[in-house]
Amino acid sequence: MATVLIKNLDKHIGEEVSVRGWLYNQRSSGKISFLIVRDGTGLVQGVLVKKDVGEELASLAGNLTQESSLIIRGVVREEPRSVGGYEILIAGLEIVSIAEEYPITHKEHGVDFLADRRHLWLRTPRQTAIIRVRSEIEQSIRDFFYENDFVLADAPIITPAACEGTTTLFELDYHGDKAFLSQSGQLYNEAAAMALGRIYCLGPTFRAEKSKTRRHLMEFWMIEAEMAYFDMDDNINLQEKMLHFVIRRVLERCEREMKTLERDVARLEKITLPFPRISYTEAVEILKKEGVDFVWGDDFGAPHETAISKYFDAPVFVHRYPATIKAFYMKPDPENPAVVLGADLLAPEGYGEIIGGGQRIDDFKLLEQRIAEHNLPQEAFAWYLDLRRYGSVPHSGFGLGIERTVAWLCGLDHIRETIPFPRMLHKMYP
C-alpha cells in the first residue's frame, strides 16, 4: 500500500493508500464523522463510518484534537462535496500524537496574536500557499539564471564596511573588529562578474533602519545579478525577461495556491513584454499632472511610486534618476551627467519598487572621485577600485527584493506573511 501526498491523490483513485499528516478539523454527526487532514500539500476529507470501522476505532477518532498528528488508511474516491475534490474512506487510523488545546482556531484572530505564534500560524492553508509561491519564485529565478549561462556566486553576509554608506547597518563584533551585516552583495558581485562574466547571488540582507511599514523588514532576501559587458539597456532587457519568466512559472505551477489566496490572476496574466519604460523626468511630469506637489531632484516616496505605477498595468521601469539621489557607483549618462544610467522597477497595484539596478562606473578616476565626494573610507574601497584598475569593462546589475515580489504576485497587503519568520521592528520572536 502506497503512502501518498494529498496533492497526488488524483493519481490513486480506487486504491487503498495511507496519508500521514495532522488533523485540521473534525465534524461528527454521531454515526458518521469527517476528519479533515492536512499534510502540507493540501487538505483531504477522511470519512469514518462507525458501523463499518467498529466502536473502538470510532472512539479513538473521537479523542482527536485539532492538529493531532495521525496516519489514515483507506480507499480514495472522487467526491465533489469534499474539500479538494477527493476523500478517503477510513479503514485504519493511527494516532501519532494527541495535540494539546490548539491556540489557533478556525475563527478570526488579530495579527499580533498570530505573529507571536508564527511557528503555528505557518500551518494554515493561506500561509502554506504563500510559502509555496515564494519557493516557486526562487526556484524559477534559479532556473532562469541557470538557463542563461549565469553562475551562482554567493556574496558574504559579514562585511567590513557599508556597501553604499547610506543606510543604517546592524553592527557586530568580529573577534575584536567592527563588522556589519550585509546590506547588499553588489560590490562583491561586481568582482565576481569580472571573474565569471555573468553571476547572481541569492541571500539575506539586513537594514537596521527603524522602518515600520507594510513593505519593510529588518531582514529580507534579494536576488542580485551582475553582468560584465552589459549596458543599461541590456540590463533592463534581462530584468524584464527574468520577471516575465517568473510570472509565467507562478501562473503555471501555483494555480491552486493562487486560488487559496483569492488572487485575481487576470492582472498577472495580461502582463506582456516589453514592460513600459519612462525616465525619471517623465515620471515627475506624471506626478505634476496628478496634482502632486513634487520638485525635480527629490526622491520618490511610497505615495509617489503608487501614483506612477497606477498609470500602467505592467511593472514600469523608471530610469535616469538624478545622480544626487542615487548610490555613488552609478554611471552618469554621457548625454546628461546630471542623471545616472540606473533604473528602478515599480510593481503594479501599488506594490512599490521591486528592482533597483543600473550601470556601474567603470572609470577609475571618476569612481575614486565619487568615493571621496560621498565621504566614504578610501581604504575600505581599495579592492573595489582595483576592479577598474585591472581590465575594467562596462558592466551592470540589479537587485530584486523577494518579499515584495511575493507580496505582489500573491496580492498580499503586508510583507510580513511573505517569509516564514519575518524580522520586524521590535519583533523577532519566534
Added chain:
RNA sequence: UCCUUGAUAGCUCAAUGGUAGAGCACCCGGCUGUUAACCGGGCGGUUGUAGGUUCGAGUCCUACUCAAGGAGCCA
C-alpha cells in the same frame, strides 16, 4: 523617530458614569453526508500598568507599557 488609533474571558468583539455580556474555543450530551456543521448544557474576568476625579469608573483625566495603521528611510 514622528503622527493617528487602540488595549475588556484562551480568541474575536459588545456594554448612557450605575449588577461586565455574546459568539467561538474547551468539557458533557444529541445527531448517518458534514462544509468555519448544527442543537442543548457547563466552564470561563484584579476590564494593559500606576495614579487621579467622583457617592460610584470598563467608560472621564494624567503618565507609562504594548500593539496596529501611516510617514520618513529603503528593496
